[in-house]
Amino acid sequence: MTFADILVPVPIMGTFTYKIPADIGDSLSVGHRVIVPFGRKKFYTGIITGMSNIGPEDYEVKDISCVLDSNPVVRHPQLKFWQWVADYYLCTPGEVMRAAMPAGLKVESETYIQPAPDYEESEIDRLNQRELAVMELLLGSDKKMPLDVISKKTGFSNIVNVTNSLLAKGAVMISENLVERYRSRKEVYVRLAIPKGDNEALHRLFDSVKSGGKQEKALLALIVLSGFMRQGGNVNEVTRTELIERAAVTTTVVATMAKKGLVDIYTKEVNRFSFSGLVAGKLPELTEAQNVALDKVHKLWLDKDITLLHGVTSSGKTELYIHLIDYVLRQGRQILYLVPEIALTTQLTRRLQCVFGDKVVIYHSKFSDNERVDIWKKLLESSEPCVVIGARSSVFLPFSSLGLVIVDEEHESAYKQHDPAPRYNARDAAIVLASMHGAKTLLGSATPSIETYYKATTGRFGLVSLTERFEGMKLPEMRLIDMSDARKKGLVTGTFAFETERLVNESLKRGEQSILFINRRGYAPIARCKLCGYVPKCNNCDVSLTYHRHSDKLVCHYCAAPYSVPDVCPACKEPGIEVLGYGTERVEEEVESLFGHASISRMDLDTTRSKDSYENIIENFSKGKSQILVGTQMVTKGLDFDKVSTVGVINADSVINFPDFRASERAFNMIEQVAGRAGRRNENGVVAIQTYNPSHPVLSYLLQHDYTGFYEHELSERQRYNYPPFVRVIYIYIKHRDQTAVSSIAFEYANRLRKLLGNRVNGPDEPYVARIQSLYIRRIMLKIENNASITKVKKLLNDLRIEMTNQKLLSGAVLYYDVDPV
Incomplete structure (x- = not known):
């Protein structure tokens, strides 16, 4: 094979053909990672998707620059999955590749800037203020700097424009350097410099350290740690750190032993993740209702690949998941366990590690590039059974023998990627991933999405219900507080109704905890x-x-x-x-003034930016170190706390009153989910819902915990106005810096599209926020029949885009699609 089709992480359709140099031709295969030149000066990491002896005739083919790995880093099923994501979500395979692979696996050229060597400092007066700031930064540094560092240090967002201006004036020069972000973790090991079982050699070692007490201690410790004297089996590898701690010696002592030839010191690449906790290995006992549900799941899987587990909050869905995970692990296969928020991985990981130990792998965006690459390699190099707990990006991991996909809290909008492309829903993508591997899918939720429940009740998915809480605990009592009436009667302090304040106080007196939910971060909106x-x-x-x-x-x-x-x-x-108004910061401040004797935690985007912040907040609240937790929707999602007896929904109207066809569904799910945090163990919970619109129909269903009634009401509304699940919705977004231009482009695009698709086209209109980052936005809505071919729709939309681009009608505009928006 002399030519390779290579996928490059750029937003351009298709792959690109490169010539394979003769000296590396035999070592390449599909999935290999290579460096290729792209454009005039750039270099990218590419993935080989195909190989051929026939090259293109209409353009000159460039050579592959180098091969990065001895083995492929992407499996064939992944490439097939990437293509499906690109086709369904109307984006390019290159955009999918960029999202799918950890940054540490994408070596790219980066633009560096440095002062031109012949530039005279006397000419600095010709520079404007921004150019001068950049030049002073460069002249004060003894090395060239990448663009992103210059932008960060100067605070200039348009650094490319400033650089181009300096380049035109001959003040700077640019270069492209290949940058690899991944750094493997290496560990130093120590081993005896003799073969196991050679007792004579072992005696000679001890004779040589008789005069050195510390060396003798180190030698004894190494023998014990390695199991050198143990009958049968291999010798354990011992790290230098372990040896030093066990023998209480220094690195100098170990180095001296190596010089004497007593031990060998060697370095090897190791994975960053290991589990050293206690493993009980015991499955949780199931109640009768849970056993019935588990049996039904297994029976449904005989006919259906996808099953919905509809279980009320605290019904014990996780216990069922653990039994199903054990079943699949014993078959020697892998499990993907999706959760909507990183916060959920903290509690869940501990529960699963106590049963499955080091078979549990965690993957999410808070990990560093190096950590994510290590997990990628762990799955790539081993097909051993394991369970991967992760947020939405974990659907792209290189599974080799996937047997089960669990999507917990399947209704959550957090599964949807909004920006940048691919704008995929991890729940739906995971279902397709499972089908490609011949795996089963289990969707779990107390408040399933309307689309999922519709598919379950119409027979497309299996349906299993858990209608009772674990150990017979009652669902929390829901109390509606009319804030208009309360304010008229003077029964409100700040943002808290007296009733909410009283309930929290009573919980504190009983030694219990409270959660206060407000869906706005910051101090005041x-x-x-x-x-x-x-x-x-x-x-x-x-x-x-x-x-x-x-x-x-x-x-x-x-x-x-x-x-x-x-x-x-x-x-x-x-x-x-x-x-x-009130955000989480202000609510926290008010809580401190009302309940000053209590310890208070806050969980929102501002307090959870670091990798360990989620874990610390949840752990402190779980252990009772804090009594009141104030948070945004992060606190609504599947967290399990023993002592929470009161939940306060501070402003239900901010969740309900949103201009979107999913607003009622989102409000019901969010409030019902946060209510489910109360009364999960020994006490009956109480939920106080503060609202200025107590007659809203969503609230009437919430008061009764009536999901089925809400579903039927919402389904009739969707059918009346022709919304999902009866059609598929695609949003087309057009952005431009000029408000008049974006309106003109959007109307022209919609009119042309209407000639092709008729009344399936709605708009254009202005979205709720009509300008973001200086770009004005218009939105067109397509309502496409469920049985329509998304491939044909994609071709039609792409042909229209190309036609308008060639006619210069999209000049300066950004156009993209959002399939199945949430």
């Missing part, structure tokens, strides 16, 4: 001038700014741009800026 009504907005996005007390900044929650709080109102020039 709005800053406003109390004199003229001016509201500070983001310069780049059409949204008001949220005040954060800890940083004393106004922050845009769409582009993260920070702003100082104005001392005087920019509109009326008076000192009248005040903050209105």
Whole structure:
């Protein structure tokens, strides 16, 4: 084979053909990782997807620069899965590759900048302020710098424009360097320099260390740790760190022993992950209802590959999962256990490790590049049975013998990737992944998505129900608090109704815990001038700014741009800026003033940015070190706490009143899920729902924990207005820096599309937030029949895009698709 089709992580359709140099031709196969030149100066990591003796005739073919691995790093089923994701979610395979592979496996060329050697400092006066700042940074450094570092140090977001200007003036020069982000972990080991069973040699070793007490201690410790004298079996590998700690010696002592030829010191690459805890190996006992449900799952799997486990909160779904995992592990196969939030991996990992030990693998975005590459390699190099617990990105791991996929809390919108492409739903992608491996899929939820429950009740999926809580515990009592009425009667302090405050106080007196849920982070969602009504907005996005007390900044929650709080109102020039409303920070502050004797934790995006922050917050609350947990929707998702007896939903209206066809479903799921954290063990829980709209139909179903009633109501609404599950929705987004241009482009695109698809096309319209990061947005909605070919739709949309691009009608615009939006 002399030519290879190579997939490159760029947003361009298809693969690219490269010539295989003669000296490496025999070593390559599909899935190999190679470095290839791309464009005029760039180099990328590519994956070989096919090989041939016939090359293209219409363009000159470049050579593969080098091969990075001795074996393939991507399996054939992965490439097939990547192509499905690209086809279904209307993106390119290169975009899927970029999302799928850890950054540490994608060696790329990076642009570096340095001062031009012949540039005269006397010419510095010709530079503007931004160019001068960049030049001073470069001249103050003794080495060239990458663009992202310059951007970070100067704070300039448009660093490319500044660099191009400096380049035109001859002030700087650029270069492209290959950068590999992965660094393997290496460990130093020590072993005896004699073969096992050679007793004469062992006596000689002891004779040589008689005069050195520390060396003799180290030798004895090495013999014990390695099992050198044990009958039968291999000698254990011993790290230098273990030996030093066991013998209480220094590295110098071990190095001296090596110089004498008593021991060998060697280094090897090791995986960063190991489990050293206690393994009980005992499966949890199931109740009668759980045993019935487990048997039904097995029976349904005889006919159906996908089953929905609909179990009320705290019904013991996880115990069933553990039994099913054990069943598949004993078959020698692998399990993917998907969770919607990284926070859930903390509690879940401990439960599973206590049963399955080091067979449990964790994978999510909070891990470093090096850690993610290590997990990738672990699965690539071994087909041993294991269970992978992970968030949505774990669907892309290189499974070799997948036997079961579990999607816990399958209704969660967190499974959906929004930006950048591929905008996939990990739940749906996992179902396809399982089918490609001949594996079974189990979806679990107390509040299934409307689409999933519809497929289960119409026979496409199997359906198993758990209608009782574990050990007969009752579902929490739901209490509706009319905040309008409470405020009229003076029964509100700040954001808390007296009733909510009383319930939390009673929980504290009983030594129990409370969770307070508000779906807004920050201190206050709005800053406003109390004199003229001016509201500070983001310069780049059409949204008001949220005040954060800890940083004393106004922050845009769409582009993260920070702003100082104005001392005087920019509109009326008076000192009248005040903050209105409540976010998690402000609720936390109010809780501290109301329940000052209690220890309080807060869980939101601002407090969980580091890898260990989730675990620390959850562990402290689980152990009772904090009594009140304030949080956003992170606290609604599957967490299991023994002593929570009260849950407060601070502002139910912010969840319900959202301009989206899924708003009611999202509100029901979120409130029912957070309510399910209460009363899971010994006490009956109470949930206080604060609302200004107590007559809303969603709330009436929540009061009765009536999922079925809500489902039937919502399904009739969806059918009436032709929404999923009766059609498939695709959003087409068009963005442009010019508001007039984006409107014109969107109308032209929609009109042309309407000629092809008729009344399936709706819009264009402005989304809820119509400008983000200085780009104006228009949205077109397609409602496509469920039995329609997504491949044909993709071709039609792509042909229209190419036609309008060739006619210069999409100039300056960004166009992308969101299939099955949530």
